[in-house]
Amino acid sequence: MGFNAGVENVPWDRLSVEVRSEVDRLVPAGRNVRAIAVMRDRAGLPMPSLHECVALLDQRFGVLRQGPTHA
Template sequence: MDDALWDRLPFEARAEVDELIAVRRHVQAIALMRERIGAPRPSIHDCVDLLEWRAKVLRG
């Protein structure tokens, strides 16, 4: 996974995304990513890829 998209996400938002993923609120996590990453706005597909990568990281 290219974590460049994750790096563009503000630090505070990263924690929020991880919390949403942990409680399986994936749609909200994707919406938050798209809102907080900034321009250029990432595609939903890119956010889904990022979500899947973070879910694997969080599962350990």
């Protein structure tokens, strides 16, 4: 299993649509610390680890950089 195997969407799935949108606005603006704080504060309990949030931040950066996908 790779580095993100068990982490990919653990906190992401626990965030509301509104919080996901907020994180996705913060990431391309370079507000990484704020994005992590939002994820940790709004995911509920148990609070996601810093490691999980950093992995998710990296994943969201990649997704947002690719732009919308056409299925």
